[in-house]
Amino acid sequence: MTTLLHEESTSPAEDEATTPTPILVKWDENEPANPFNWSTRYRAFITLQLGMIAMAASVGSSIMAPTEPTLQKVFHIGHEVSVLCISLYILGFAFGPLCWAPISELWGRRVSLIFPMMAVGLFSIGAATSQNIQSVLITRYFAGLFASSPVSNVGAIMGDIWPPKVRGTAVVFYALAVVGGPTLGPVIGASLTVNPHLGWRWTEYIQAIWTFTVTTIILIFLPETYAPVLLKRKAERLRKETGNQAYYHRHEMTKLSPKIIVTKHLSRPLRMLFTEPMVTCIALYASFVYGLLYMTLEVFPIVFAQHRGWGLVTSSLPFLALLTGVGCAMLVNLANQPRYARLVDAAGGKPVPEARCAPMAVGGIVFSIGLFWFGWTANPKIHWVVPVLAAVFIGAGFNIIFQQCINFLVDTYRLYAASATSANTLLRSALAASFPLAATPMFNNLGVGPAMSLLGGVAVIAIPVPFLFMKYGVTLRKMSKFAPVDDERPQANKETRA
Template structure:
């Protein structure tokens, strides 16, 4: 038991001869510590350290030992938890785009225009952007596991009214609510991965988790295409309910609480009860923060960052443009492949595999980027500048417009259909490089308010992803597939110099920023 007492300031665990001491915080520029905070939720932004009344070497302060620290679980158990959380996040983001091929059926059933049914994607994504503002602070107080279970139960419950919606209003309201509930896995889940693995081993599991929210939107149209080609559109959401149910059971059975402050508080309560000594305490119990204050800060701090920091605003705009184009593709690909090449819904869903293949190809380069970061770290005495992270973004800034220009100028009917699909592969590579580099850079460069930096990015990305599909059809009808796609490619090309510019002047801008780490 790792409880400090006056007779035994350094406590022995049950394993004889092993001492349990509190480890120092990870260096803010470490490769894996950056990753582990990139999706750690809005929790933690309020203050990263818990303000408490504890004193150094306090004999009644409770800490975790080898027997109850999540980092000392068996490797198989930890990976099982990571895969469960990642598949849950995959299910949520897949649900965002799974509506893409059910829109025509909904329009017929509810007697509304196709443009109205596009809101089924837009409102869900908007819920994903707003949800973390509330979910993050809740996870700080009640723990990650409680948030997971409650949010997924609500995600499951609110999907039923979507299946049996009597009108479009009910359908759209509950699409927004399901997006809001599912947002926990985009704002809190990354923190669970960092709870389980130390800085030396967290990179690979974090890469697995990070991929799931971006593969999900690509998988959605593929599943939806096969369903809507053969059965009624409501089966899209019946299949989704089955998947959510399985994930809910797995979350209850396989995922324990991993948030150290909450585990320590539980341990302190058990000690007070078993020993009758009320002096045992956990640092979290001495915190002066309130839940409402945490929610208040998580709501205004991200917007304050966007208003007063040009570097964060431009990088967030770049990310938002890329994600907006990805969601716009759910409207554009049916135009390109169904109208130009005569594809069925099933075949059109498969065309999104090009983007997914690009993402998987990009993730295989992660060992190279880890090696490069370690090399730069050694050259800078263990403290490489945050701008080192933007080198990956430089490659992403080049790949994304190349893929889109390739796609744009190969959408002619006389060009074989495989050519534009191959062109979407570089775009998928660019998506991975851009998001990974920007996430890790924001967390490193804005270390004091890392969660707010990610919250501002998430909210802005979701806003773009919600709006872009709404003007896809008018834009493609007016400009044609070549002109519309080339316009999007041109916008990404205009944003491509950002990582190169910030790589050179980022240190100077950080020195002038009121938010960035100096």
């Protein structure tokens, strides 16, 4: 009896003494599993995969643009309905990120890419085999909905594997695939449509073939890159190997329920869009230039086919001028990298988002020049080379702005980069979906010169945006609920503002 009382009196103390102290799992110094410690060659291979999957999604947005006249004849529809093949796909880009970004931050990046892209291939086949316009439009919308996954999440993956000092270089080459896709799509689509042995349906078959091919590659070779998911797996492994249940990571404590998924994860991109001034301003700026890129899908046929009488394939070739401009933009963005690296070093290795704004300012000026130039040289009396050169400026200005917007958001929000870029994708895709619908009546009623001048005026009004971020960016980040703000060194801030 005495022994029993003694055991009862000491067991609570023994339990307290033997309760393990929780051990938070972190990366060890130079740990090979940390994505930042992977070799440059391996990370470049990952970036190549991401570029291919992003191009598969972005080419699909414009590849059916040249098929509009054919669809009108085959399905007996008007121009406004045929344009929906483009607009609905882009509209899918707007709403898909609300799902794929939270999934990437809960279960990892691989899941958020592989399964959606498989669906893109299936819906592309569905569009290719459709027997009525309703089926074409429905399958195109859902293809865009799933294709939004790489468009919204790949930028965040870049932040997972590339340190801020060199991330800009990687994003330059990735953005070439994202932005180049919509400019290549019309050329590919026109070539397939005019071929009597292929036709408009092969625009979607080619889309499916490319999508399944690239998805198979990333299924085999793309690793998980999201640090919280990797650290969670590390904690699970340590508990199994050591038998010590004290190892844990905060990501394991994420509890899921329908209410939490809706109120916290699915709503995060929307909350960031409407409550984060930086996300709102960047999204508005990127949305305008992104919308104009897709407006060219309708404007170029007016200028080169309707006014100059060029054929379907020939009138799509000026899109290659846009692609040339996109390539030229790489030079500007790469030229900023040494300056950005100096600022990162001055800030103790911390990201300096405001240092991304100087190229953005250059892009805004180049973009505005290109719009006015194109608008007032599109007249058939002027040699075609002149407006085509203007298209180079439009492509260059757009790509400079687009790349730096991605870099700015990834630098600023880090772990929440997927949600931040998804908020950006939501707004810009919604606007881009509406621009092609408005292009034909706007340019036919106002004329190419006045209509393009109106858009150029808006572009000029937006030029001060990057200058405002250079001056007030740090202050805005300190007000943010999602953006971690490190103690930047004074000289870094001073040079950034300069």
